[in-house]
Amino acid sequence: MKKNLLYLLALVCSLTFFAACSSDDDDSDNKDNGNPPEEEAVITAPDVVGTYWGNLDISMIPDGSDQEIVIGDGIEKFITLSQVSNTEVKIELKEFELFINQQILKFGDIVVDKCEVKKGEGVSTFTGQQDLTFEGNAAALGTCPVTVTGTVEDGNADMTINVKVPTLQQTVKVTYSGVKQVQSLVEINFLFTTDYTDYLY
Structure with a gap:
């Protein structure tokens, strides 16, 4: 027992x-097996995406100097910011040209493929840089480092584009202020009324 x-x-x-x-x-x-909560993807690019219409001013800055020589102001231009990732946009300034020494120097398009976008309180900032070789009679200038900085707030864009031209020993400074354009009623109506099955094969 x-x-x-x-x-x-x-x-x-x-x-x-x-x-x-x-x-x-x-x-x-x-x-051990408890997975940490996944971080939400940061999405900043859509806040600045769009086509902007505004004015640009152009000045030349000799290397080693902070003196700006204005060679153009109030030039009306479109600048487009298109999304390439959640946090990056591509900037395009079409058909850029300078009037120097009684001659027009055509650069072609200024395109910076990737600009990082950061979002603040009510304002988004973007920065980017790229080495560019231009077309037309500006091709003789060789490779030019290009930097872009800017902000977008309430549909208003302000940016500075600096094109360093080693062969001229100068930097072309472009300052731009523009307003985001909205789609026309015709374009919006087209999007909502078009039968897209007609475009399918």
Whole structure:
């Protein structure tokens, strides 16, 4: 009888021990296998995407100097910012040209493929840089490092584009202020009324 009682007590203790170990293992597994909450993807580019219409001013800055020589102001231009990723946009300034020494120097398009967009309180900022080789009679200038900085707030864009021209030992500085354009009623109506099945093959 005493032996049976001892066996019973030993069995109960063993079961209690294994249950405790199992509980510890479960807690450990939950801690080890518990995946941390996934971070939400940062999306900033759409806040600045669009086509802007405004005015640009152009000045020349000789290397080693902070003096700006204005060679053009109030020039009306479109600048387009298009999305290339959640946090990057491409900037395009079409058909850029300078009037220097009684001659027109055509650069072609200024395009910076990737500008990083950061979002602040009510304002978005963007920066980018790229080495460009221009077309037309500006091709003789060789490779020119281009930097872009700007802001967009309430649909208003302000930006500065600096084109460093080593062969001229000068930097072309372009400052721009523009307003985001909205789609015309005709374009919006087209989007909502067009039967796109006609375009499927």
